[in-house]
Amino acid sequence: MSWYNASSRPMKPMKQGRDKKLIRTFLDAVIGLITLMVFFVLIYDASRPVKYALVEGEKSQIDIAAPRDIIN
Numbered sequence: 001m002s003w004y005n006a007s008s009r010p011m012k013p014m015k016q017g018r019d020k021k022l023i024r025t026f027l028d029a030v031i032g033l034i035t036l037m038v039f040f041v042l043i044y045d046a047s048r049p050v051k052y053a054l055v056e057g058e059k060s061q062i063d064i065a066a067p068r069d070i071i072n
Helices: 013-047
Strands: none
Touching: none
16 A cells, blocks of 8 residues: 555544544634623723813813712
8 A cells, every 4th residue: 555654644533523622612712702801891991981181160062961969
């Protein structure tokens, strides 16, 4: 059999399937973690209050709504 090279052994089919499953599981976990981090950053950024750079006595160019339960 001249087409078979004895120095390069073929992988066993069972190990090949197990390796593919392990790689697929790892990639699924990485993609899941990245997705969770993106959602966390988006929700965190949307929940932060808006800050305005105002000086005392200066008139604001935009209306700033405040809840009624704020006490000075």
